[in-house]
């Protein structure tokens with residue numbers, strides 16, 4: 001093994017929403033920071049933001065296999081590059097709702113309380129929205145949490161076809177609102193990500209070093225087992241050891257847990273930071289279904305997702321439990337469906353002869369229905385030998401089904417009043433399968449009690465003095481809105497703590 005001849009004040013592993021953001025926050029401290037990233041800079045390509053490439057051609061699935069609980073291998077949809085999954089994300093940057101931080105009764109069980117509340121996160125949500133140039137509009141609908149500042153930029157305009165639908169949804173007595181989006185305002189690559197807002201600004205500081213193609217494989221502790229001393233990485237087929245006073249993992253919820261579970265030693269026989277036996281457990285990844293609205297009018301398919309509906313978020317009179325969040329998908333949704341749910345295509349072909357893939361791609365509007373899944377200790381990341389298993393059984397499915405039925409009823413109702421829709425046409429849908437790991441979270445939950453959590457409220461491992469985790473692993477519960485803004489806000493919050501510690 002090659003021992004790097006320098007030692008660092010701090011090492012960050014991973015450059016996604018958590019790691020990239022933390023790098024930007026800590027770079028101005030002047031401390032010696034090393035960033036290790038297994039991927040490389042990703043070339044700017046049209047495919048980065050195309051559903052066809054992301055979902056159908058599996059262009060951004062990791063070049064490795066994980067295994068489901070039945071032992072079936074799959075290629076996970078997770079992106080190894082500078083910027084991590086934010087290089088291919090939809091940049092819908094929403095705050096969790098105030099009640100998402102409380103214990104909430106769902107139809108299938110309890111979503112647990114967080115050790116910190118919305119008010120603790122609020123200043124960091126504001127900071128995150130500024131850093132990622134979020135475009136949005138406040139005070140549109142009742143589930144929105146209170147804010148201390150307006151959105152940095154006004155919302156993106158709805159394209160004409162979506163604007164008509166937006167109005168028709170409001171006519172139903174619902175509260176559609178502009179989907180908050182993180183945008184660069186540059187034409188060539190409009191989506192903001194943690195390379196643009198995190199790594200690029202961090203690298204303008206001479207005290208920050210980035211190593212790409214550096215896959216971290218193990219963490220080594222001192223003899224007492226209380227302090228991480230060395231970070232072992234593979235670079236170009238060679239093993240390297242890097243030394244630091246503080247180590248921060250930001251590899252994503254599955255990979256951070258996997259790295260801890262792999263870092264076995266006499267002092268930590270079940271993996272690092274794992275005295276609670278909770279590392280890898282409580283994996284959540286949201287229940288997500290895409291519902292297709294078929295139109296007789298063509299659309300370009302080139303528009304972004306821009307509208308969301310949260311009227312069913314906390315339930316309704318007929319189902320007094322949370323159901324979830326709806327937003328439109330942007331273009332070319334039909335291809336997603338066929339990629340992720342091929343049997344659906346044959347059903348559609350049977351019921352809609354003559355309605356082929358081409359028409360679907362240009363005449364459909366897609367809607368994502370997203371429901372919180374609940375933390376279950378049996379949904380987990382684990383190893384058998386070198387094989388990484390992801391055991392995941394969806395829960396809270398009735399709430400998700402109700403959300404889909406409610407939304408399908410809304411679509412049927414608005415189609416009566418709009419041009420371009422036929423009455424009585426079905427709304428095909430497809431659920432995402434296991435390999436879609438977009439919203440993975442929860443595998444190193446934070447909390448006050450070392451017996452029931454892996455990380456303390458500052459996201460430091462209870463078992464170690466100098467190990468932190470700042471990716472989506474820390475979530476004790478998921479929410480029905482997407483996770484990235486909360487990961488970013490948390491990295492900024494932990495960054496404040498680390499700045500003090502580094503002084």
Ligand SMILES: Cc1cc2nc3c(=O)[nH]c(=O)nc-3n(C[C@H](O)[C@H](O)[C@H](O)COP(=O)(O)OP(=O)(O)OC[C@H]3O[C@@H](n4cnc5c(N)ncnc54)[C@H](O)[C@@H]3O)c2cc1C
Nearest residue numbers: 014016018038080084085090091092216251471472482484
């Ligand atoms: C297609 C898609 C669409 C999405 N759309 C949205 C959206 O619109 N809104 C939203 O809120 N969220 C969205 N998400 C989810 C969002 O991207 C994630 O929640 C967010 O990126 C998680 O941040 P993270 O820091 O936990 O991990 P990641 O962003 O996944 O970053 C992890 C980083 O660690 C690196 N890494 C992993 N293992 C190692 C290792 N062993 N050594 C070194 N480096 C390592 C990876 O290469 C990567 O750079 C989407 C995700 C996908 C895939």
